[in-house]
Each structure stands twice: as C-alpha cells, then as structure tokens.
Amino acid sequence: MSAPRWPGVRAGDRATSGSGPPGDLIEALRARLGATGILTDPSDTAPYCEDWRRLYRGRTAAVLRPANTAQVALAVLLCAEHGARIVPQGGNTSMVGGAAVSEDGSEVILSMSRMNRVRAIDAIDMTLEIEAGVPLKAAQEAAAAAGCLLPLSISSEGSAQIGGVVATNAGGNNTVRYGNARDLVLGLEVVLPDGQVWNGLRRLHKDNTGYCLRQLFVGSEGTLGIITAAVLKLYPQPREVAVALVAVASPEAALALFNRFQQHDAAAIQAYEYMSGAGVELVLRHIPGARLPLARAAAHYVLVELATPREGADLRGALEGVLAAALEEGLVGDAVIAESGAQRAELWRLREEHSEAQKRAGASVKNDVSVPVSRVPELIRRAGNACEHLAPGLRYVPFGHLGDGNIHVNLVQPEGADAAAFLARDHELMDAVNAVVRDLDGSFSAEHGIGRLKPYMMPEWRGGPELEMMRRIKAALDPAGILNPGKLLP
Amino acid sequence: MSAPRWPGVRAGDRATSGSGPPGDLIEALRARLGATGILTDPSDTAPYCEDWRRLYRGRTAAVLRPANTAQVALAVLLCAEHGARIVPQGGNTSMVGGAAVSEDGSEVILSMSRMNRVRAIDAIDMTLEIEAGVPLKAAQEAAAAAGCLLPLSISSEGSAQIGGVVATNAGGNNTVRYGNARDLVLGLEVVLPDGQVWNGLRRLHKDNTGYCLRQLFVGSEGTLGIITAAVLKLYPQPREVAVALVAVASPEAALALFNRFQQHDAAAIQAYEYMSGAGVELVLRHIPGARLPLARAAAHYVLVELATPREGADLRGALEGVLAAALEEGLVGDAVIAESGAQRAELWRLREEHSEAQKRAGASVKNDVSVPVSRVPELIRRAGNACEHLAPGLRYVPFGHLGDGNIHVNLVQPEGADAAAFLARDHELMDAVNAVVRDLDGSFSAEHGIGRLKPYMMPEWRGGPELEMMRRIKAALDPAGILNPGKLLP
Helix, strand or coil: CCCCCCHHHCCCCCCCCCCCCCHHHHHHHHHHHCHHHEECCHHHHHHHHECCCCCCECCCCCEECCCCHHHHHHHHHHHHHHCCEEEEECCCCCCCCCCCCCCCCCEEEEECCCCCCEEEEECCCCEEEEECCCEHHHHHHHHHHCCEECCCECCCCCCCEHHHHHHCCCCECCHHHHCCHHHHEEEEEEECCCCCEEEECCCCCCCCCCCCHHHHHCCCCCCCCEEEEEEEECEECCCEEEEEEEEECCHHHHHHHHHHHHHHHHHHEEEEEEEEHHHHHHHHHHCCCCCCCCCCCCCEEEEEEEEECCCCCCHHHHHHHHHHHHHHCCCEEEEEECCCHHHHHHHHHHHHCHHHHHHHCCCEECCEEECCHHHHHHHHHHHHHHHHHHCCCCEEEEEEEHHHCEEEEEEECCCCCCHHHHHCCHHHHHHHHHHHHHHCCCECCCCCCCCCCCHHHHHHHHCCHHHHHHHHHHHHHCCCCCECCCCCCC | CCCCCCHHHCCCCCCCCCCCCCHHHHHHHHHHHCHHHEECCHHHHHHHHECCCCCCECCCCCEECCCCHHHHHHHHHHHHHHCCEEEEECCCCCCCCCCCCCCCCCEEEEECCCCCCEEEEECCCCEEEEECCCEHHHHHHHHHHCCEECCCECCCCCCCEHHHHHHCCCCECCHHHHCCHHHHEEEEEEECCCCCEEEECCCCCCCCCCCCHHHHHCCCCCCCCEEEEEEEECEECCCEEEEEEEEECCHHHHHHHHHHHHHHHHHHEEEEEEEEHHHHHHHHHHCCCCCCCCCCCCCEEEEEEEEECCCCCCHHHHHHHHHHHHHHCCCEEEEEECCCHHHHHHHHHHHHCHHHHHHHCCCEECCEEECCHHHHHHHHHHHHHHHHHHCCCCEEEEEEEHHHCEEEEEEECCCCCCHHHHHCCHHHHHHHHHHHHHHCCCECCCCCCCCCCCHHHHHHHHCCHHHHHHHHHHHHHCCCCCECCCCCCC
C-alpha cells in the first residue's frame, strides 16, 4: 500500500468529502503547534503509519506532535470542531494495532513523543509524575536514579511510552508481585474528546470521591481520552535477588511449586515463569550462546525469581529450602540457582529469547491468553492436544507468566513445512486454543488488549450487557466518536 | 420523624402521585419474592430506615429481601417498569448515609442480607467467590478456614457486608500492604438498572478485553448497579506477626520511621498507624483497662505491625534493628515490642479504642481525609493550628493510617464546654481542616465515600470535567436515575 501525498496538506485546500481532514484544519493546527509540532510530508509521516508488527499500513494527512498538555487540548479541540478523527500514538509498539491509522487517510495521528518530561519524583511518597511520551525504560531509569523501583517491565520497554503502557494496561513479568499498569496508577491527566483537560494527577492511596475515572481510562486504549501524564506508584529497590531454573515433572508440578513459594513468602516472588521443553529447545538451537545449565533437558521448566529490599535476607537459602522439599516429593527433577548477576542473566535469557527463537524456527501463531491460576496445567495440556490434533508436527510452545495465569500459547510451524500454509490456518488454530480458554473461564487477551486486531472477538466473549455498557460509556464520553476509531469496540 | 403505615402496601391500592411506589408494584414484588422476600410492615422496615450513625431517618413502603441474583434482577426489573427508585442496602454501616432511604417514602430498599452464600474458595488460585450479603467478618473466617487471608479489615466488619464493602471501596488498617477493596476485586456480578445481570465473575489476574467495568462499580456506592457477588483475591496467612508501640519525636519523625521500615522491607508492613499524644491520653482516661506500656507519655506515637508467612523470619529482630537505628538518630524516644498475642492486642487497643474514647470525652467533629504520604506531618501541624485557633481548648486528635496518607483528623470538644455549641461549629471546623487538605493536594473523603452526606462538596472538589464525566456515566448506565438517588452525585 502506498502513501500518496495528501491534497489537504496544501494551505487553503479543503479536503473533498470522505477523503480526510480539511486543509484549513491542518493549517490551523500548524499555526498553533508550530513547524516542529506537525508533520505532513509523507516521508515524515510514514513511520507513524505502520504498526510495529506490520499488520497494518495506513496513511494520514498529519502527525501532530504537541509539546505540552495545552497543545494536546488545542489540537483535540480543533479536530473536534472539524469532525476530524484522532489516533493517539505512543511508542507504536502495540501487538494488536492499537495505534494503527486507517488506510483511507481520514484520521490524524497525535504522537505523544515530545511530551517526555519527568515532572516530579518523590522518594518519600514513592511516586513518579511523568508525561505520556516518556519511554518506559527512561521512566524506570528516572525512578532508579531516585533510589526507587518502577516495577513495570515489558519487552518493548525501550520504545513503549508511559501513555500507551497505561492506556493498554500493560503487564509483564513482574505482575505476579506488583500487578499490572492499572495497579501502579494513582493519578492521570487526560485530554477529553471535547478538548477539556481533566487534571486527575492525584498521588493519594485513598480517595473515595466518586467514580474511579482513572481506572476507566487505564486500558481504554485511547478511545475515551488522551492520557497526557500519570502519577505512578514506586517501590523500594530490591537489594537481594535470587534466580533459579527448575526442571519440573509436569505443568501440575510447576503449579504446585508456585504454591510452595507463595506459602513460603508470596511477597518475595518477583517472577514465576513457565517454559515448555520444546520452547527451551528452540532457544538452545537458534540463539547463539544460549545454554542449559542442567544435566539433561526436561519437558517442563520453571524460572523463579525472588527479590527483597531486606538486606541479609538469604534468598538463596529460601530457594534451596523450597526446592529441596519439592525435590524430595518428586515435584522437581533438577534445579540450578544462579551464583552471580551474569548467571542470572543467562537463566533469564532462556525465557526472554523465546520470541526470537520462535521467529527463527519459522512461522508462528500466537495466543496471549489467561485462565485462573489453578487451571494453567489444564490449559497447557488441553490446548496442546487440540493443536497437535489439528496440525500434527507443530512445535507446541506454551510459556509465560504462570504466577498470574497468563500463558502465551504459541504454535510454531512443523519443521520444514510451508510457512504460508501454516499461517493460513491461524484462525483455526486460534479458535482451538480459545475454545479451551473459554471452557476454563479464561480471557482471549490477557496483556495485549483488543486494538484493531480483535474487536471482532468482543461480541462472542464480552457480548450482552458488558459490551452494551462499554458502548454506552464510549457514547457518553466521546459522543462524536473522534478518538481512536475502530479500536477496542466492534 | 415518624414512619406512618404506607397506604401503598395494601393490595390493589395505587399510590397517589409523588407519594411512593404503587400498590400493584408491591404486590407484584410480593408474588415474585415470596413472603420472606418482602417486608412492608413499618415495624419490620424501621430498622432499615435509620442509618448507623443516626444521621438520617426515612421511611419506605417495602424492604425487598431477594434470595438470589435472579430475584434481585426481577425486583429491579419490576421497579424499573414502575419507575420506582431503589436504595441498595448491605449492613447499613455507612459513615455518610450511603444506604439511607429518603423521608418521603418514595424509595424501595433492596436488602442483600439473604444473599449470604460463600460460593467457592480456591486455595490454589487464592480466590473467594462470595455473595454480596455475607458480612465481612464471615468472609474473613471462610478464607481462614481454607488456610488463606482475606486482608480487608474495617471496624464495622461484623455487620458490613461484602456488597457494601466493595460498592464503597472500603479501606482500613491493612491498606498500606494489600490496598483498598478495589485492589482485591477480581470479578463482579452486578444487576444493572434495567434488570439485566452482568456476569463479570472472573478470577483472572490479567484480562485486557475492553473497559474495566468492575473498577467502575467498585466505589460507585450503588448508583450504577447492584453488586450481587464478587470474586476477591486472597493471600497466604501470616505465620509471624510482630507489633511495636513507638514514641516518636514529631509527625516528621513518624514519617521518617515509616520510610525506614519501607526501605527495610516494605512488603512486611501490615499496618503503620499514627496516634497523637492527646488521642492516647483520651484512651487511657476513658477506656477501662487501657494502659501505656512505656515509661512516660509522649506527644506522638506510631503503632507498627510487621507480618509474613515466612517461618523463622525474626520480625522481632527486624523491629529491633530498625528501631535501634532510629533511636540512635533521635527519631524515636522509646519503644516497646509485644511479647505475646495478648500484648499485641493490648497495643492495638490503644489505637482501636480511639473512637470510643472520643465519644466518652464529649462531642466530636470528624474528618476522614487523605494527603500524599510525604505531606502527612504538614497536615497534622497545619490542621491543628487552624482548629486550635478557631476553638481554643479543643482536644486535637489526629490519628490513623499514616502509611497510606489517610488521617482521621478528629476534633473533640473542649473539656466541660457545651457539646451542642461545639457541634454547631462543625462546618466551620471541617472547612478549616479541608482548606489545609486542599492546599496539600488531598481528598476530603479518603475511606468513607460521599453517600448522602457529602454530595454538596463534590462541585468544589471534583467539579469541572470530572463531575461532568461522572454525570454522563450515571446517565449512560442508569438513564432513569433509579438506583440510590441522591447519593454520590450532587
């Protein structure tokens, strides 16, 4: 798909009906935002028009780059007055086309990248007030510089921005301990679809004064308002960390071991990740330097990380104690505890390189699903059986956050088979996984959200009064449907 | 105010305009809910018509007592069809008239007391599915029987019911560690204003599938839907607990000590409570058996509780270590660590008897406010100065949850002064406290909510786009304004 120069970008032009925002809107925006505040040349706007996964490629008359909240408000007001629709965009790292612009050129992109100030850090409150355009990694670093931990961590954190992270309620490896983005947000500043600014930048742990609007905006994927800044909770930095790689007898044993760690000291579990033997094997095969520090390969693994700010906590001793008891009962086959930061990184690499290894192994069908924690073993078994029945020879690679019931049920094409033929069956395979997920009272989108990719699934999964309420809320807060059209709601 | 027999309760009668629900509605409800499902005799309905604090005394034609979700839905549908308004009621322990029925008899009370089943406990998931009418204390006991902890604890827990606890986002002493009710709710079942049932009883830790409706209902005080059941997060039961009473030099020292405990091991802080010397003195004077286990009285105290499931954790050693360092630096004057469960209870009694001691000391003006944690010392000082200037001789008794910035700024009448004259100045005194709270970016209602008592404060504190959004959401979900009229929104 090409991105032809848009007629509306020339001063004075009026866009023809249905074909995009009128030229006088673009000029009014340019006048208010300044030359650095708006991009209209297709070579400049192109990078904003393709999503990270390359699922969508659209075009736009303008990428707006406001420098502050007042400029965001002004831009939204001008667009609202002209009936122009807006796609808010952060780091553009959505897995589901959450910030994808339409192909018809009718939508304007509002990039938050220039709003990238850390406004305040309070190491006593343990709060961070930060603008939407700050990349997550930079936010983590700002917290660390103040001696605090911002515990949210996702693989796209170098690019993903705070606004998107909050708008999509990002999860990640540390959710088992600190919760999702939702659980870290104390306050928000939001530009509403009519250009009004809601200053909800509170840093209160208790505030029962009406409907909890911030929780409505968290996870709304830019469809109700544009998050311009947030107040996030911080935590003390861990002073001790211990990581073990454990070969377990079965998914059931992985779950039983998780419960042992919870009963030992739930508050110390920083991450609890499941990996299948097939997944680790792909990493060992395709990632140079990856190695398994156990005597032999296993069918199921757990990566567990404990952490605490408590000095002299002897987390290594804690790992040994829980693992020794589990070994004696046959839950655990073998285990290794990292002796250094380098060894910790080596163990984590087996988990973190899962996506890359799968990419190198061929085509993959990915499912980001969750079930109640107690049902994870059943999910792993039943989804595997269903998929292997449908596509004999596929590499079945379930892995992820067992501790919060979120498993990435990934399916890698059979070795040497035709990638396109495998991918042509993606819906069939996804349906098979989702049928199991539904039966186990799970969710078809645990972390990644709905975006543009999955609204069609909403009626089946969230239909009836739930979807009806969502539609009413959308209509109440964005009656003209200006914000992020075609996302989240079918 | 009297509660005359309501004409509408006689079969076949039609209520005259404006005077209450029509008799045929009452009869239809009786037919559907059965004799035990509806109370119409004023002697039966009277206890439901007066709120716990005796701020309001209303009357009603009927108290509905549905036995299950289907009956709640049917009752709401019938009321909606007749345009009758409904006041949902749990344990009726609101501090702000959140479940108070109007004086004109036009509203029907819907009591959740008969929906009191524990539906499921899963000690692997660590979740509890429970109906709205279960008292909080019974819910705690059900969790404990399964070897788990439901960490929500408030002083009214013997009467307060899960539905109300969730609908008002209750807080309490353990919020510093486990969060408010909001943070413990994974799923909800809600009867909507049109009688539809939303089954959102998920027990997922990650589920990004559209707007987070459960967080909208939590804290909505029965104005958007009637919560009939909830899935709550559970935690491992602590196996070690340690409690210390600490005399500190100042509110600033109390805060500095809190940060020491956070840096030591934030995850172990089960409660961190501030008490003023004046408050403790009132307890010692008015509560038989209360005693101060320190060499001398102080101007400021902290009650700190550490807890963990970790066996052999030596929390006593942790308390000693942090306190010894603080003693050396002059933050702490004196401290005592409980040696037994009985001693722990004795220390906690000094905190828990604050309300009772104040009641015995005369009339009180109460403020349930919050500020950022770092600003608690300033709140305590400035609010005290303001109030003592206005009413010389008053007993200034700030106390409460320093760890989450929520201080109950209570003002007890000067000794021997006229109670009524003091109470006549309640708004003047509350305004003085709230002026400081506003200046410190705080909230005028930290835990107790808005109910019928405080909607008038909403325009000043939450006015502009925030209140406008709340009104739009109310209109979107309850267009006829059937649910809990006159509460939360002005």
